[in-house]
Amino acid sequence: MSTESPKVHRDPGSDGIQDPIDAHAANTTNIHTNANSGVYEEAAGDLPHFPEDTKEEDLDLPKECFLLQKQNNAFQIPYYLTSLGELSKVRPPAVVQTWEARHEQLDAAQKEKYETFVGMVKEARWYDPKTHDSWCCLRYLIARHFDVNKSFHMIEKTAEWLKETGSASWTCEHCMENPNDHLGQFVGWDREHRPVMFMSMRWGPERKHPLRHMVTCFNHLISLMPVGVEKWVCVTDFETYSHFKDSKPSMGISVIQTIQNHYPERLGKMICINPPGIFWVLWKLFHPVIDPVTRSKVEFLYTEDKPSVYDTFPALFGNPLRSFLYDSYHRSKRDLPAEPLVWLPDPDGYPKNYEERKVQLKEMKEKGKEVKKAAKEKKEEEKKADHEAKKAAKKEEKKHH
Numbered sequence: 001m002s003t004e005s006p007k008v009h010r011d012p013g014s015d016g017i018q019d020p021i022d023a024h025a026a027n028t029t030n031i032h033t034n035a036n037s038g039v040y041e042e043a044a045g046d047l048p049h050f051p052e053d054t055k056e057e058d059l060d061l062p063k064e065c066f067l068l069q070k071q072n073n074a075f076q077i078p079y080y081l082t083s084l085g086e087l088s089k090v091r092p093p094a095v096v097q098t099w100e101a102r103h104e105q106l107d108a109a110q111k112e113k114y115e116t117f118v119g120m121v122k123e124a125r126w127y128d129p130k131t132h133d134s135w136c137c138l139r140y141l142i143a144r145h146f147d148v149n150k151s152f153h154m155i156e157k158t159a160e161w162l163k164e165t166g167s168a169s170w171t172c173e174h175c176m177e178n179p180n181d182h183l184g185q186f187v188g189w190d191r192e193h194r195p196v197m198f199m200s201m202r203w204g205p206e207r208k209h210p211l212r213h214m215v216t217c218f219n220h221l222i223s224l225m226p227v228g229v230e231k232w233v234c235v236t237d238f239e240t241y242s243h244f245k246d247s248k249p250s251m252g253i254s255v256i257q258t259i260q261n262h263y264p265e266r267l268g269k270m271i272c273i274n275p276p277g278i279f280w281v282l283w284k285l286f287h288p289v290i291d292p293v294t295r296s297k298v299e300f301l302y303t304e305d306k307p308s309v310y311d312t313f314p315a316l317f318g319n320p321l322r323s324f325l326y327d328s329y330h331r332s333k334r335d336l337p338a339e340p341l342v343w344l345p346d347p348d349g350y351p352k353n354y355e356e357r358k359v360q361l362k363e364m365k366e367k368g369k370e371v372k373k374a375a376k377e378k379k380e381e382e383k384k385a386d387h388e389a390k391k392a393a394k395k396e397e398k399k400h401h
């Protein structure tokens, strides 16, 4: 990935983003590429080697990529995040788009409103030049369709929220005490250089206090954005979602409202993987509080059904990230441990689409059946041998009497 051109982007219009700026950007920038052209595929270079019994303490993990000192036991650390050297091969360019180039994409009316808005923000008593930079001001303007007063009201509310909660320096006390309470990990960047967070229901059983954890993760993701990248991507594993345990919508709603109110134009995509049928009840409860823009960014995919991750991920994630995700979902589906600690891609490769995945699943099923059958036969033979031995012993006993 180190050889990729920093200017190559996936069509920004294809993920349902409808704001006028993005639509404009899609028309004016020459940064399109065919998702299947292979520009992002890493050449099959040398993979680092890790002894089987590698422990977290043995690795010199780049601190910037890891929120916690100690990782969730169920998290396999992708090899490309194990050292600064490996990280440098997948890290996006420091600047993906300059502010000047972004500003040029605004039309005359938008530029004028932007100037007015920045003037208002700079006059405000809560103004903080570090927080309220050009990009930040533009995000609030887009979120309110360039209505300067509405945008100002919104940014002011966030300034109050930041002051009241001190959320910028929040940590998740649950994970500090037990990193197995939640699983929300940065796992790499997508094709648009957006940081990607992997979350898991199975491996994050604490469900009552998601807000602090999520806000901490959001702030972490923002710290991993190159200049010109403003959005993050979340891929959430819904395996083990239980309606009984998880259907308290107020928890999820607090997170959704925080994103909508205080992180405008930050959510690039939210992909929900393997939501069970009952999940739709919860989704319906969420509906009234999710605005259409947020809703358009949510996608539902499956690892063993359609619409499938195998058909969708290649356009979104280059390798090795998408292979890492395939393996993580596969492990979650079957509740397999994170062994070995460092994840390396399967040398046999991965299904290229759902049809190939179906064949793979069938083979796995048949293999499973064979293993089961062999175990059953072995057991029966042992039983028979045991029975024979007992019979012989009895006969022997009788003889002696």
Ligand SMILES: [Zn+2]
Pocket: 172, 173, 174, 175, 176, 181, 182, 213
């Ligand atoms: Zn946490």
